[in-house]
Amino acid sequence: SEHMDRTRADHIGMLATAMNSLALCDALEQLGADVRVQTAIEMRQIAEPYIRNRAIRHFEKGRIVIFGCGTGSPFFSTDTAAALRSVEINADALLKATNVDGIFDKDPNKYADAVKYDDVTFQEVITKDLKVMDSTAFSLCKDNDMPIIVFNLNEPDNILRVVNGEKIGTTVKNQ
Known part of the structure; x- marks a missing residue:
């Protein structure tokens, strides 16, 4: 069949969430918020890598943290990434x-x-x-x-x- 490889398709989807994260970050910053973007796939020129303790430090300083690139692994949905991050950071x-x-x-x-x-x-x-x-x-x-x-x-x-x-x-x- 002429379908794209699932792993590659998922990686493309994760990169799309990185773009959305940067756009959301920009919109929030224009409203005066202090925002950081962390991504599960490293792209250090444009975002921090996801590091749990660093994310928690940002929260302690009153910052908003946007998590991009899902879990960083194929076959896991953005819902799963949201669930994972919410558990990791002890969200309410x-x-x-x-x-x-x-x-x-x-x-x-x-x-x-x-x-x-x-x-x-x-x-x-x-x-x-x-x-x-x-x-x-x-x-x-x-x-x-x-x-x-x-x-x-x-x-x-x-x-x-x-x-x-x-x-x-x-x-x-x-x-």
């Missing part, structure tokens, strides 16, 4: 911005009677086969007691609202 929660307002019993874009969950346990997500993120990312959060908050990115204020602790979207946690 993993925030998953998506195109719907949380987790539903079925696709709300296809079914008008879809029911939204405000809170759901990891076990309920598994039992009810709800779609949150890929199984590797999900397991990493479940096993490390990392809450996941799924919310709608299309509402302009939602990132600010969720970071400020406002209850929006759906929260997944162990109990």
Whole structure:
């Protein structure tokens, strides 16, 4: 077949996230934020390499850290990278911005009677086969007691609202 090698395709995707990270960094800096980009693939001319302790130091100094290039390994999604980094830095929660307002019993874009969950346990997500993120990312959060908050990115204020602790979207946690 004439398909690109999976490993190479994943590397290209990781490089795309590096470009997005730099663009986000620039936008945040223009708003006056102190920001650092760390990448899982070394590109020292444009970003710091990902080093956990250095990331934590940046947080202690009040900086924003943007993690680019996923995990640096093929076959792992950006969701898995987000789960890994959130666990590594002892984040309060993993925030998953998506195109719907949380987790539903079925696709709300296809079914008008879809029911939204405000809170759901990891076990309920598994039992009810709800779609949150890929199984590797999900397991990493479940096993490390990392809450996941799924919310709608299309509402302009939602990132600010969720970071400020406002209850929006759906929260997944162990109990």
